[in-house]
Amino acid sequence: MTTAISVSGLVKTFGRTRALDGLDLTVRTGEVHGFLGPNGSGKSTTIRVLLGLLRADAGETRLLGGDPWADATSLHRRLAYVPGDVSLWPNLSGGEVIDLLGRLRGGLDTRRRADLLERFDLDPTKKGRTYSKGNRQKVALVAALASNVELLILDEPTSGLDPLMEAVFQDCVTEERERGRTVLLSSHILAEVESLCDRVSIIRLGRTVETGTLSELRHLTRTSIAAELAAAPNGIADHPGVHDLKVDGSQVRFDVDTKELDSVLKRLTSVGVRSLTSQPPTLEELFLRHYEADMAAENGRHGGARSDQNNTGVAK
Amino acid sequence: MTATLAPPVTAPATRQHEGFAGTGTLLRLALRRDRIVASIWILLFVIMAASSSSASQDLYTTLESRVRAANAVNDTPATLALYGRVFDPTSLGAVSLIKLGAMGAALVALVAIFTVVRHTRAEEEAGRLELLGAAVVGRYASLTAALLLATGTSLVLALLTGLSLMGTGLPAAGALAFGLSWAGAGIAFAAVGALAAQVTESARTARGLAAAVLAAAYLLRAAGDATGTDTSTWLSWVSPIGWAQQVRPFAGDRWWVLMYLVAFAVLVAAGAYALAARRDHGAGLLAQKPGRATASPSLSSPLALAVRLQRGSVVGWLVGMAIGGLVLGSIASQVGEFLDTDQARDMIMKLGGERGIVDAFLSAEMGILAVVVSAFGISSAMRLRSEETALRVEPILATRIGRFRWAASHVVVALAGTTLLMIAVGVFGGFAHGAASGDMGAMGRVVVAALVQLPSVWVLTGITVLVFGAAPGLVMAGWGALVAFLLLGQLGPIFELPQWAMDISPFTHTPKLPGAEFTATPLVWLTVVAAALVAAGLAAFRRRDVG
Numbered sequence: 001m002t003t004a005i006s007v008s009g010l011v012k013t014f015g016r017t018r019a020l021d022g023l024d025l026t027v028r029t030g031e032v033h034g035f036l037g038p039n040g041s042g043k044s045t046t047i048r049v050l051l052g053l054l055r056a057d058a059g060e061t062r063l064l065g066g067d068p069w070a071d072a073t074s075l076h077r078r079l080a081y082v083p084g085d086v087s088l089w090p091n092l093s094g095g096e097v098i099d100l101l102g103r104l105r106g107g108l109d110t111r112r113r114a115d116l117l118e119r120f121d122l123d124p125t126k127k128g129r130t131y132s133k134g135n136r137q138k139v140a141l142v143a144a145l146a147s148n149v150e151l152l153i154l155d156e157p158t159s160g161l162d163p164l165m166e167a168v169f170q171d172c173v174t175e176e177r178e179r180g181r182t183v184l185l186s187s188h189i190l191a192e193v194e195s196l197c198d199r200v201s202i203i204r205l206g207r208t209v210e211t212g213t214l215s216e217l218r219h220l221t222r223t224s225i226a227a228e229l230a231a232a233p234n235g236i237a238d239h240p241g242v243h244d245l246k247v248d249g250s251q252v253r254f255d256v257d258t259k260e261l262d263s264v265l266k267r268l269t270s271v272g273v274r275s276l277t278s279q280p281p282t283l284e285e286l287f288l289r290h291y292e293a294d295m296a297a298e299n300g301r302h303g304g305a306r307s308d309q310n311n312t313g314v315a316k
Numbered sequence: 317m318t319a320t321l322a323p324p325v326t327a328p329a330t331r332q333h334e335g336f337a338g339t340g341t342l343l344r345l346a347l348r349r350d351r352i353v354a355s356i357w358i359l360l361f362v363i364m365a366a367s368s369s370s371a372s373q374d375l376y377t378t379l380e381s382r383v384r385a386a387n388a389v390n391d392t393p394a395t396l397a398l399y400g401r402v403f404d405p406t407s408l409g410a411v412s413l414i415k416l417g418a419m420g421a422a423l424v425a426l427v428a429i430f431t432v433v434r435h436t437r438a439e440e441e442a443g444r445l446e447l448l449g450a451a452v453v454g455r456y457a458s459l460t461a462a463l464l465l466a467t468g469t470s471l472v473l474a475l476l477t478g479l480s481l482m483g484t485g486l487p488a489a490g491a492l493a494f495g496l497s498w499a500g501a502g503i504a505f506a507a508v509g510a511l512a513a514q515v516t517e518s519a520r521t522a523r524g525l526a527a528a529v530l531a532a533a534y535l536l537r538a539a540g541d542a543t544g545t546d547t548s549t550w551l552s553w554v555s556p557i558g559w560a561q562q563v564r565p566f567a568g569d570r571w572w573v574l575m576y577l578v579a580f581a582v583l584v585a586a587g588a589y590a591l592a593a594r595r596d597h598g599a600g601l602l603a604q605k606p607g608r609a610t611a612s613p614s615l616s617s618p619l620a621l622a623v624r625l626q627r628g629s630v631v632g633w634l635v636g637m638a639i640g641g642l643v644l645g646s647i648a649s650q651v652g653e654f655l656d657t658d659q660a661r662d663m664i665m666k667l668g669g670e671r672g673i674v675d676a677f678l679s680a681e682m683g684i685l686a687v688v689v690s691a692f693g694i695s696s697a698m699r700l701r702s703e704e705t706a707l708r709v710e711p712i713l714a715t716r717i718g719r720f721r722w723a724a725s726h727v728v729v730a731l732a733g734t735t736l737l738m739i740a741v742g743v744f745g746g747f748a749h750g751a752a753s754g755d756m757g758a759m760g761r762v763v764v765a766a767l768v769q770l771p772s773v774w775v776l777t778g779i780t781v782l783v784f785g786a787a788p789g790l791v792m793a794g795w796g797a798l799v800a801f802l803l804l805g806q807l808g809p810i811f812e813l814p815q816w817a818m819d820i821s822p823f824t825h826t827p828k829l830p831g832a833e834f835t836a837t838p839l840v841w842l843t844v845v846a847a848a849l850v851a852a853g854l855a856a857f858r859r860r861d862v863g
């Protein structure tokens with residue numbers, strides 16, 4: 001089997017809210033797959049459908065070769081889940097929660113448990129409510145990472161972790177991948193996604209808008225160019241892939257789609273280049289572009305209906 | 317939602333007042349959240365009082381019939397314990413509203429407790445208060461807002477109830493006194509709820525604690541009313557519910573007794589403020605002790621988890637039920653020494669007992685305690701919903717544990733818990749009754765009388781499970797069913813409801829033991845109904861979305 005998760009045309013509505021609107025997602029066995037999208041775009045909803053907690057309205061969903069709704073309990077033996085909002089029982093200690101969840105899942109690697117507690121610097125004797133937010137998150141992480149499963153489903157697993165713990169988490173996920181485990185990682189932390197994920201899917205308004213390896217996606221980003229030319233430029237403005245062109249005599253400044261970079265540079269050198277600076281493409285830019293498009297679509301299409309997305313909060 | 321909030325309150329100048337900053341804002345927020353629920357329950361109580369008054373007036377048209385009805389209550393310890401005394405047998409109002417005096421006051425008190433805890437500890441526990449607390453909101457603001465809300469709604473209730481009773485033709489002064497006796501109980505127990513909310517860390521425990529105080533107050537006055545010869549004994553005078561009765565609406569209208577209730581409320585609320593001043597946000601009185609680093613080997617199934625989560629409350633309830641059983645069991649034997657007039661006999665026959673006053677008393681008390689135990693069953697089954705909304709069920713269901721096993725584990729705890737509680741009632745009640753009457757053989761009869769109540773109790777658990785599975789947003793309907801059955805049983809005879817209507821309540825079908833003949837058929841049917849409700853609820857839960 002080469003695909004751990006395959007979702008196509010997934011639809012889920014809550015009353016009048018269309019949370020998932022024909023979402024597609026393919027996670028190959030053994031990869032770390034990043035799952036990105038603005039707030040309220042449907043990441044957690046997708047994950048809940050994959051866990052059989054929500055019933056899909058339409059679409060095909062396969063998880064580890066089974067049906068997430070019908071075969072929930074047998075599939076759950078083979079996966080571990082870290083929820084986005086970790087809520088612990090007030091009168092159970094963290095250690096008890098880790099053991100309980102491990103046992104309910106069908107076994108826990110006690111050596112790995114001890115190792116993880118040490119690496120995450122987590123005190124297992126505290127009771128639920130006395131943990132800080134980050135430490136609550138660690139309880140769920142240790143419980144998931146210490147179990148022997150094929151698939152890890154992580155919904156914003158590092159929200160609230162300090163940078164040191166973020167590094168520990170990244171080490172752990174890398175180890176998991178080396179052991180051949182599959183990871184679905186929903187995250188808002190782009191650096192984390194860049195350093196961990198083999199492939200990513202970006203969703204917005206319940207639909208997949210981009211999916212591929214990071215280098216494929218990087219190809220979709222733009223490089224910023226500022227150059228001083230020997231003469232006034234010509235033909236740059238109509239060149240495919242050039243955006244936001246500003247010309248000031250022989251000075252030019254523009255963004256260019258990375259896949260057109262080569263031909264645009266040829267055009268510049270044909271005029272003669274005196275100096276040139278370029279800014280490499282960042283994934284962040286790609287995300288922001290998609291996220292902003294989301295806000296624009298939002299304001300146009302939905303009006304106030306999905307107002308919780310208005311705080312997408314990416315200022316530029 | 318924030319749009320409906322008023323602009324921030326300007327911070328008062330003096331330090332002393334800073335603790336109250338934001339009270340107005342929080343009060344408006346609470347009113348906004350409660351406006352529908354509060355209107356409904358106020359309306360419900362007003363309708364209950366008015367309709368019960370007019371129905372009784374139709375029933376007791378002559379002075380003679382009124383006096384006869386009053387004497388029947390006053391001469392029967394069981395009814396004295398249940399409702400209290402009719403202080404003026406000639407007064408139409410006093411006779412008409414006897415069933416709603418103490419019992420109505422207790423229900424108003426319960427609503428007040430829930431209101432206060434909901435806006436204090438529950439908010440704090442959910443972390444929402446922290447969100448507000450960071451704004452210009454003082455340390456006492458939520459406590460004050462909750463108390464003001466409960467006091468205000470109680471007073472509105474008093475006024476409307478008074479007006480509606482006047483509308484049915486009862487004297488104005490008595491009508492107002494009656495409304496205020498309810499409001500007094502509401503205000504007193506709002507303060508108790510506020511104090512409990514400071515002491516415990518969880519809203520659930522706070523509600524349980526305050527409700528236990530309420531139950532104790534009711535039992536004290538029951539003992540005081542049932543054991544006094546011509547009047548109530550001092551036991552009725554150490555209970556706020558007793559004070560509410562001693563206002564004696566339509567039978568002297570003793571306004572000054574209301575001061576007891578107000579003074580009690582002020583004292584208890586002062587205690588709550590003193591604690592609020594000293595404790596940390598989110599904390600109770602006791603700091604959390606560290607727990608185990610690893611789980612004990614037994615904590616490895618959903619059932620073990622459900623037991624672990626609920627055992628504290630089961631133990632608390634067990635203690636309460638054991639005490640309740642002891643108190644009622646020991647009163648029961650004294651009850652026998654009271655007179656048996658024709659009217660009392662008449663009343664007893666109506667109660668369904670045949671062998672004597674003691675049996676009728678015991679069977680009535682078992683009915684009351686069954687209602688109390690039903691409350692445990694409902695709140696225990698409602699754990700299913702609170703675990704779900706607190707997002708604690710998702711990690712469990714993401715393991716190989718299926719929905720059925722998880723939900724069934726809490727249902728098992730609810731059913732086993734109610735069984736344990738009724739056993740405790742029977743054993744301790746029977747023991748006290750046997751010891752006091754010198755006939756230990758009576759113990760077995762009392763235990764059986766307690767156990768026959770169980771199928772009805774389970775039906776209420778079943779209703780809660782069904783609502784949880786089929787319409788989780790309405791899970792409070794479990795409580796609604798309990799109140800409806802209670803009212804049906806109490807008020808049905810007054811309204812002369814047809815038998816089919818009375819038959820809706822499971823409690824109608826419970827054999828009136830000890831005394832009446834034991835019949836297994838209704839018990840079998842009730843058990844089957846309870847099982848069907850649970851099964852339907854679990855089946856519905858397997859088909860719906862979680863969250």
Ligand SMILES: Nc1ncnc2c1ncn2[C@@H]1O[C@H](COP(=O)(O)OP(=O)(O)OP(=O)(O)O)[C@@H](O)[C@H]1O
Pocket residue numbers: 014017018019037038039040041042043044045046084306308863
């Ligand atoms: N139980 C529910 N009832 C109604 N609407 C819901 C429910 N759960 C999710 N939604 C809606 O579905 C949409 C998707 O929510 P979801 O939680 O999946 O977003 P997300 O991508 O995980 O966002 P975030 O990044 O903030 O975690 C939102 O508009 C949300 O309001």
Ligand SMILES: [Mg+2]
Pocket residue numbers: 043044045084155
């Ligand atoms: Mg989410």
